[in-house]
Amino acid sequence: MLDWFAAWGVYSVTGFVFRDVLMPLAKGTLEDYTKDFLKDCIRDFSGRFEDNTLNTVVGKALKEFLELVQQELEDAEVSQVEVEEYSPALTKFIHNSSVKGILGSGFQDECSSLDTQGLGNLWYQLNLRSLPEDFDWEQVGKRYLRKVKALIRESPELREILDSQKLEAIARYTQESAGIIPEFDLRRYQEGLREAYGNLRLDSLDTTGCAYNALKLWRIFIAQNVRKVHEVLPQVYELPKEHQQRSREKDQLDSEFQFGELDRYQRVYSEAPIQSVLDVINDKQNYPYLVILGDPGSGKSTLLQYLALIYAQSPLQNAISLAIPILIELRTYMRNRDLGQCQNFLEFLHQSSGAICHLNQHQLQEQLKAGNVLMLFDGLDEVFDPGKREDVITDIHRFTNEYPDVQVIVTSRVIGYKPQRLRDGEFHHFLLQELDEKQIQDFIYRWHELTFTDEVDKTWKRERLQRAIDTSKAVRELAGNPLLLTMMAILNRNQELPRDRPELYHQASRVLLHQWDVERALIEDSRLDPKTIDYKDKQAMLRRVAYFMQATDQGLAGNLIRRxxxxxxxxxxxxxxxxxxxxxxARVLIRQLRERNFILCYLGADYYGFVHRTFLEYFCAGEFIWQFKETQRLSLEGLKTEVFGKHWRDESWHEVLRLIVGMIEESRFAGEIIEYLMNQEGEDEKFMNVFLAAQCLEEVKNRREIEATDKRLMDCLKKLQDYVKIEYSYRRNIISWEVSGKAVTAIAITWKQDPDTLPLLKQLIQSDDNGGVQCAAIRELARGWKDEPWLFELLYNCAINDPFKRENDWEDNPRQIALERIIKLYPNHPKTLTLLHDRAENDTDEKVRKFAQKKLKQFTQNH
Incomplete structure (x- = not known):
């Protein structure tokens, strides 16, 4: 027997302490170890051991690997004695079959990186001695790979063996192209899934130039909720989002959208329980066949990719016990089917271009018959031709009949989907729900944790985006869509939402209008010549549509236009x-804007509307700006009198008017509009003109240029803050109380950065006898300064101390408002429970006592 330690160069390494790790190999198990180590690189080992070339190289590779591990331990300041104590753990580690496979993969010609994540997971799963916190497997892997490449260069015998393997691989490829069966390599399949789906795809969204290559889908993925759909009628789910929200809040449809049986279907759907989509998928016994429906950008494809990555991220020995996910993009499948590359799904996976990794169809068929596969068909709606879509459904039916034990999931957009044939095949239908408040918060937290390194910048940007969603109803409506929420997160790096929301709406509409082009639809219609109609053309058309809608009898409040x-x-x-x-x-465009771009929806009775009211308002404002800046059909005076003067009393117009101010680049023009609003007589409208002026001032990017207007508006609001006192002699009613409170809110929001605002709010809480003013000040302090360490004590004092007598039943009690904010912001504070007990028993106001008793009961149940 050779002196393997000498052959491997172990004796020459000063301080090398892992001889006990390599000793078992040198005593007779080396040949078997080498076969396991290089099984993925060398197919036939017969006659390869006479000159001991492979044994020598494998030993040298192990020596290099162990030496790198030792160096990494020493760099982590592990003492020499402690380093030696890792020998038993390393002995067990290098004899693990998966570890051998990973280390041996470095000898493959195409290997550019080692599966260091797999090494780290295996060390943990084998329950070995804990490694230092800053131990870097990735660094070990990079250095090890360089050492392996050097070993290959230094060994002519090894190069000859590996070169012969290349020739064999070429021959196998030639045979495969002629119809010879490929291998069934699950490790390579896992790698292919990670490469294809591992990174979040943001190319079409990222307009900032930032790179997100390290943003892994499985780390950012949020499992959405679903509702079961008993009757797939697109009209039921195609209502504008604002009407859907109202329907949920009121548990009824708005009267103008009740179309007989549709109302009943909507009620049945809204009563269906909400479930996690992963819970539904994991319930294979009850839901072996699923159709997941959703809006564009709602996360259908991401869901299937995540399911594939669960398998790809699992160590191979664990993945063997999992169902093998097979994800087929149906548009690619049909294209290859039309080209004659395949006739069914197995042939597509076996030899067709577009498959993630070619898999031996005979071995795959064995897995399918055993039910050890999760079949994922993505994008049924992406097969545009109705006849070809029917062919795909036939193929899916044939597949489920042939392999009844395989779970199958199909995704499609809900608009244009026809359910009958898949329902006949016992498919259950579920509709993805928009992200709820908690899911949005979870996404925002993960996004900023994964994409920012500076702690201060991370926290500030995260809170800014969350605040924009919490305070702007329009921004919140869009945030429920995962695609648009991701767009917000990207823009939030350099844009201040909600003030810069026109840019958000522009980019969001660009994505929706640009991602699914109309040219392909025109090509498919033989009557029409292909014509490039880009997203800018679509935006221009939608501006005209919105402008037309605002001039109709129903106006912006209606969100209606006849076909x-x-x-x-x-x-x-x-x-x-x-x-x-x-x-x-135009008819093709209408269909695309409804079915593909998710901009318009069909309301029945030959009417259409915008899916998101936000886009109606944005495009309407955009048309006024276009007429003002580009065509100059609208002068500044006309903008003031014909647009603001005509519509400031109508709250359904307020967002449009605010957007117009935000889209005007010249601050002086915005200042003139704000001055115009302040000069209107608005007492009968509860000074709506002044409060709108304050909202418009928030939209101005450079307020220093209109400093005089800024100050005059502040003075005006301070007078309204005392409105209840001024009008008390003849206006003892809720209107004066409401105006005063709204004035405080406007000051707190519009001038939050002003150094005088915080002292003013504190003063109002302590000394103003107007309950509306006090309540507004408490709310704004809790909203705008919620992270300040002094806030709890201030709210606590407000909850127990109130020197003023409250005579009006319709007034909010400041003590109750303070108590509400404490429960929301400080549920775990040691004083919160004690305070609730005290107010429930001792508050002088019966309404406050009952409120505290109710909250105390809930608090006790939850804690």
């Missing part, structure tokens, strides 16, 4: 850009 009017507006625009057969193209 005839919509078609005419699009036709007229298309003619201006020389589109042939403009009316036919």
């Amino acid at each position: 005839e009017d919509l078609e005419q507006i699009l036709t007229e625009y298309l003619r201006t850009i020389d589109v042939n057969q403009a009316r036919l193209v």
Whole structure:
């Protein structure tokens, strides 16, 4: 027997302490170890051991690996004695079959990185001695790979063996292309899944130039909720989001959208329980076949990719016990089927281009018959041709009949989906729900933890985005869509939401309108010539649509347009850009804006509306700005009198008016509009003009340029703050109380950064006898200064001390408002429970006592 220690160079390494680790190999198990180590690199070991080349190289590779581990331990300041104590753990580690496979993969010609995450997971799973916190497996892997490449260069015999393997691989590829069966390599399949789906795809969203290559999908993924759909009628789920929200809040549809049986279907759907989509998928016994429906950008494809990555991220010895996920993008499958590359799903996976990794269809069939596969079909709606879509459904039916024990999941957009055939195949249908408040918070936290390194910047940006969603109803509506929430997170790096929300709406509409182009739809219609109609054209058309809608009898509040009017507006625009057969193209566009772009929805009775009211308001404001800046059909005076003067009394217009101010680049023009609003007589409207002026001031990016206007508005609001006192002699009613409270709120929000604002709010709490003023000040302190260490004591004092007598039943009690905020912000504070007990028993106001008793009961149940 050779002196393997000498052959491996172990004697020459000063301080090397792992001889006990390598000793068992040198005493007779080396040949078997080498076969396991290089099994993925060398197919045939017969006749390869006469010159001991492979044994020598494997021993040298192990020596290099162990030496790197030792160096990493020493760099982590582990003492020499402690380093030696790792020998038993390393002995067990290098004899693990998965570890051998990972280390041996470094000898593969195409290997550019080692599975260091797998090494780290295996060390943990084998329950070995804990490594130092800053032990870096990735660093070990990089250095080890360089050492392996050097070993290959230094050994002519090894190079000859590996080169022969390349020739064999070429021969196998040639045979495979002629119909010879490929291998069933699950490790390589895992790697292919990680490469294909591991990173979050943000190319179409990221307009900032930032790189997110390290942002892994499985770390950012949020499991959404679903509701079961008993009757898949798109009209039931196609209502504008604002009406859906109202329906949930009131448990009824708005009267103008009740269309007979649709109302009943909507009620049945809304009563279905909400479940986690992962819980539904894991319930294979009850739901072997699933269709997951959702809006564009709702996360359907991401869900399937995440399911595949669960398998890909598992160590191979664990993954063997899991169902093998097979994810097929149906659009790619049908394209290859049309080209004659495959006739069914197994052939697609066996030899067709577009498959993640070619898998031996005979071995795959064995797994399918055993039910050890999770079949994922993504994007049924992406197969546009109705006839081909029917062919795909037939293939899915054939697949489930042939492999009844395999769980199958299909995804599709809900609009345009026809459920009958898959329902006949016992598929259960579930609709993805929008992200709820907790899920949005979870996403925002994870995003900033994973994409920011500076702690201060991370916290500030995270809180800014969360605050924008909490305070802006329009921004919150969009945040429920995962695609648009991701867009917000990207823009939040450099944009201040909600003030810069016009840029958010522009980018969001760009993504929705650009991702799914109209050219392909035109090509599919043989009557029409292909014409590039980009997202800018679509935005221009939608500006005209929104502008038309605001001038109708229902106005912006209605969010309604007749098909005839919509078609005419699009036709007229298309003619201006020389589109042939403009009316036919307009009809194609309407269908695409509804089914693909998620901008318009069909309301029945030949009416359409914007899915998100936000886009109606944005495009309407954009048209006024276009007329003001580009075509100059609208002067500043006309903007003031014909737009603001005509609509400031209508709250459904307020967001449009605010957006107009935010989209005007010249601060002086914005200042003139704000001055115009302040000069209106608004007492009969509870000074709505002044409060709107304050909201518009928030939209101005450079307020220093209109400093005089800024100050005048502040003075005006301070007078309204005392409105209840001024009007007390003849206006003892809720209106004066409400105006005073709103004035305090406006000051706190619009001038939060002003150094005088915080002292003013504290003073009002302590000395103002107007309950509306006190309540507003408490609310704004809790909202704007919630992280300040002094806030709890201030709220605590407000909850127990109130020197003023409260005579009006309709007034909010400041003690109750303070108590509400304490429960929300400080549920775990040691004084909170004691305070609740005290107020429940001792408060002089019966309403406050009952409120405290109710909250105390809930608090006790939850804690």
